[in-house]
Amino acid sequence: MNFDLSEEEQVVAELAQQLFSDLAQTERVKEVEEADGFDRDLWQALADVGLLGLCLPQSAGGSGMQMVALAQLAQAQGRHVAPVPLVASITASMAIAEHLPAEAALLTATADGSEVVTAALAEAGANNPWVPTVRATIDGESVRLVGTKPAVPALPIASHVLVSAVVDGRPALALVDTAAEGVTIEALRTTNHEPQGHLTLDTAIDVRRLVTTDGALDGLLHRVLIATSAVQLGVCEGAVAHAAAHVSTREQFGRPLSAFQAVTQRAADAYIATEALRSTVLNAAWQIDNGDDPTADVLSAAYWASEGTQKVVLAAQHLHGGLGSDVDYPVHRHFLWGMQLGGALGSATAHLARLGHHIATSAS
Amino acid sequence: MDIGDSPEEAAFRAQARTWLEAHATRRSDASRPLPLDEHVPAALAWQAKLHKHGWAGLSWPEAFGGRGMSSVMSTIFNEEMAQFEQTLGPLTVSLGMVAPTLMAHGSPDQQRHIASMLRGEQLWCQLFSEPGAGSDLAALSTRAVLDGDTWIVNGQKVWTSLGQFAQYGILLARTNPDVPKHKGITYFIVDMADPGIEVRPLVQMTGHAHFNETFLTDVRIPAENVVGDVNDGWSVARTTLTSERSSIAGGGAGWSVETLIELAQHTGRANDPIIRQQLAQAHCRSVALTAMGYRVRTAASRKRMPGREMLTMKLAYANHWVATMETAMTLLGGNAMLAGDDAIAEERWQPAFLNQYAIRLGGGTDEVQKNIMGELGLGLPREPSTDRGIAWKDLPT
Numbered sequence: 001m002n003f004d005l006s007e008e009e010q011v012v013a014e015l016a017q018q019l020f021s022d023l024a025q026t027e028r029v030k031e032v033e034e035a036d037g038f039d040r041d042l043w044q045a046l047a048d049v050g051l052l053g054l055c056l057p058q059s060a061g062g063s064g065m066q067m068v069a070l071a072q073l074a075q076a077q078g079r080h081v082a083p084v085p086l087v088a089s090i091t092a093s094m095a096i097a098e099h100l101p102a103e104a105a106l107l108t109a110t111a112d113g114s115e116v117v118t119a120a121l122a123e124a125g126a127n128n129p130w131v132p133t134v135r136a137t138i139d140g141e142s143v144r145l146v147g148t149k150p151a152v153p154a155l156p157i158a159s160h161v162l163v164s165a166v167v168d169g170r171p172a173l174a175l176v177d178t179a180a181e182g183v184t185i186e187a188l189r190t191t192n193h194e195p196q197g198h199l200t201l202d203t204a205i206d207v208r209r210l211v212t213t214d215g216a217l218d219g220l221l222h223r224v225l226i227a228t229s230a231v232q233l234g235v236c237e238g239a240v241a242h243a244a245a246h247v248s249t250r251e252q253f254g255r256p257l258s259a260f261q262a263v264t265q266r267a268a269d270a271y272i273a274t275e276a277l278r279s280t281v282l283n284a285a286w287q288i289d290n291g292d293d294p295t296a297d298v299l300s301a302a303y304w305a306s307e308g309t310q311k312v313v314l315a316a317q318h319l320h321g322g323l324g325s326d327v328d329y330p331v332h333r334h335f336l337w338g339m340q341l342g343g344a345l346g347s348a349t350a351h352l353a354r355l356g357h358h359i360a361t362s363a364s
Numbered sequence: 365m366d367i368g369d370s371p372e373e374a375a376f377r378a379q380a381r382t383w384l385e386a387h388a389t390r391r392s393d394a395s396r397p398l399p400l401d402e403h404v405p406a407a408l409a410w411q412a413k414l415h416k417h418g419w420a421g422l423s424w425p426e427a428f429g430g431r432g433m434s435s436v437m438s439t440i441f442n443e444e445m446a447q448f449e450q451t452l453g454p455l456t457v458s459l460g461m462v463a464p465t466l467m468a469h470g471s472p473d474q475q476r477h478i479a480s481m482l483r484g485e486q487l488w489c490q491l492f493s494e495p496g497a498g499s500d501l502a503a504l505s506t507r508a509v510l511d512g513d514t515w516i517v518n519g520q521k522v523w524t525s526l527g528q529f530a531q532y533g534i535l536l537a538r539t540n541p542d543v544p545k546h547k548g549i550t551y552f553i554v555d556m557a558d559p560g561i562e563v564r565p566l567v568q569m570t571g572h573a574h575f576n577e578t579f580l581t582d583v584r585i586p587a588e589n590v591v592g593d594v595n596d597g598w599s600v601a602r603t604t605l606t607s608e609r610s611s612i613a614g615g616g617a618g619w620s621v622e623t624l625i626e627l628a629q630h631t632g633r634a635n636d637p638i639i640r641q642q643l644a645q646a647h648c649r650s651v652a653l654t655a656m657g658y659r660v661r662t663a664a665s666r667k668r669m670p671g672r673e674m675l676t677m678k679l680a681y682a683n684h685w686v687a688t689m690e691t692a693m694t695l696l697g698g699n700a701m702l703a704g705d706d707a708i709a710e711e712r713w714q715p716a717f718l719n720q721y722a723i724r725l726g727g728g729t730d731e732v733q734k735n736i737m738g739e740l741g742l743g744l745p746r747e748p749s750t751d752r753g754i755a756w757k758d759l760p761t
């Protein structure tokens with residue numbers, strides 16, 4: 001048993017921290033937010049050092065690493081709230097590499113940064129991504145896709161989107177070219193300025209772009225949940241660091257705010273929630289790579305990411321007083337990211353409901 | 365990173381399991397906690413058996429009679445042992461707190477006790493807390509005065525767990541009142557058979573007399589029983605308190621999320637969505653604790669001091685305990701109020717519910733831990749104190 005990062009994983013963590021702290025400084029993030037929310041220079045820099053291909057097979061120009069390494073990269077991104085569609089593009093490309101190896105050209109293009117891919121997994125209404133609603137009908141060599149997907153991350157800047165769909169009552173994944181006929185994208189404004197879009201499909205794809213393998217959707221959802229949770233971990237770390245720095249220096253009643261226990265104890269609670277998230281994210285990442293059935297570990301981490309992060313970013317925001325809500329001050333980004341990501345693929349209660357079913361059923 | 369057992373660890377686990385199956389009783393629905401006066405001798409006998417078969421002191425240095433293995437191995441053994449009825453609970457102070465303190469600070473003579481503890485021959489208690497010194501432990505006022513080569517001790521201790529059974533105690537007493545409070549404390553080993561020691565059991569709301577008031581009147585302690593240096597007892601006590609936190613956070617609880625789920629199933633509530641949500645939350649907390657445990661153990665096996673991780677884990681453990689007991693009490697409903705033999709099969713839950721204060725208060729209360737966390741985890745300035753630099757005798761009382 002060894003919970004320390006391997007040397008290779010450590011290198012990824014350091015490289016990512018370095019890159020984001022050099023290139024995702026607050027001024028730059030602000031500039032990108034005011035444009036379209038996608039930092040293309042940073043994206044290219046990530047590609048140039050090989051981080052976009054981190055989890056792709058070597059045959060596609062990647063490094064063949066797995067979730068523990070991706071968690072390092074995602075965490076560093078969250079820490080710097082860097083505006084790039086990292087999780088969406090890397091997890092979608094991992095699924096493509098696994099199930100659609102014939103898409104070699106697309107994979108190479110995602111690794112070298114020239115194309116962004118994403119996955120459309122969320123559902124309208126109760127948002128149960130395990131039960132897709134887009135209908136896929138196979139007709140010889142082609143597959144007809146009809147339906148809608150709300151709030152797809154990075155959709156306006158993506159060349160391809162992996163859509164979760166239902167075929168003969170079973171979940172499937174369909175690779176769709178965003179420029180194809182019958183694909184309608186409505187760009188959305190989001191609170192954290194991340195580009196998103198609604199997707200409406202009334203289109204056809206080649207049957208070779210349909211994945212019906214058992215467990216393919218589960219696998220993708222697990223990876224997206226854990227990579228997103230790792231971003232949340234970074235978001236929390238950043239929020240806690242901002243709060244600690246602020247309450248140590250801001251003085252009221254003749255002393256630093258940290259001299260008041262109501263302040264310190266709330267900050268300590270945020271610290272504990274962040275540590276719980278750190279431990280569960282790493283555990284779940286490892287279980288995805290190595291475990292027999294990572295479901296319960298993934299859902300536990302996703303719960304901490306939704307519930308814990310909300311507590312952490314609320315505390316950090318609150319402890320900043322009025323300063324926190326001024327957009328010229330950086331901490332609010334952690335709040336916006338934390339809240340937005342926390343609801344992306346189901347809220348804390350949805351994760352609990354699913355987990356409750358899983359553990360209370362399998363134990364009986 | 366690799367969370368799984370290495371081949372060597374897996375082999376060790378299998379070996380441990382086989383031995384336990386042959387020598388211990390697997391936990392079942394019929395398992396009941398022993399009353400304290402039976403539990404203490406049973407734990408000592410179990411420790412003696414572990415020692416005889418080479419399972420004691422797995423990660424302790426060989427110089428102290430241990431097996432010199434990595435701390436991961438002793439965790440593996442404890443994980444396996446947790447599935448059996450036999451526990452070492454009453455030996456927590458001896459094995460979990462005194463032994464590590466003596467290893468770090470004891471004289472060679474004092475360290476001889478370690479081998480006796482390993483053989484299950486000694487039970488120790490902790491004489492730290494006083495009526496006037498709880499969280500502010502360093503304010504303690506039990507006095508020790510040197511007379512020739514013997515210290516004469518007078519004062520009162522309180523909440524002394526298992527003091528009525530112990531042969532030895534670790535004792536903090538004031539040896540210099542003229543310096544600030546942390547600087548005039550000495551750490552002693554005391555023989556509980558000394559005629560000046562009177563132990564009066566205090567009955568807790570669990571119905572058991574687990575802890576005591578301890579009165580010390582002209583207790584005589586030979587000078588060689590000072591652990592560390594005279595007036596440097598605080599730094600020795602810190603080792604004990606750190607060990608105490610990790611003993612609590614890593615402690616075998618006698619309940620688990622699986623048993624909570626079983627309780628929900630027995631009471632026909634496992635499909636209630638609100639209960640389900642609470643079961644899932646309990647599971648999430650337990651996953652977090654397990655993963656925190658991986659971090660602590662990895663650090664320990666690499667000789668790094670997992671200070672922050674330990675603090676976090678103790679607090680997370682206390683939160684887990686409290687919230688889980690709330691769910692258990694909800695599930696038991698009116699039956700939760702039945703005590704002792706009248707309690708229904710799920711008897712283990714009431715004592716655990718009532719005992720939550722041991723977890724929340726012992727080894728430093730939740731609030732005190734969070735204050736420390738502010739400094740250690742968040743790098744906040746130290747809490748302002750009103751008594752820094754003031755001699756103990758001049759402190760307002």
Ligand SMILES: Cc1cc2nc3c(=O)[nH]c(=O)nc-3n(C[C@H](O)[C@H](O)[C@H](O)COP(=O)(O)OP(=O)(O)OC[C@H]3O[C@@H](n4cnc5c(N)ncnc54)[C@H](O)[C@@H]3O)c2cc1C
Binds near residue numbers: 729
């Ligand atoms: C079951 C059990 C077994 C025990 N066994 C032993 C034993 O064997 N040996 C031994 O020596 N002791 C033992 N203790 C005592 C234990 O260490 C103390 O209870 C603990 O240190 C708290 O001290 P106190 O009870 O005096 O509470 P207090 O210090 O009076 O605290 C009361 C409340 O005030 C809060 N508080 C105090 N100071 C602060 C602060 N600075 N900031 C914020 N909040 C604060 C506390 O968090 C707590 O909620 C045991 C206690 C229990 C419950």
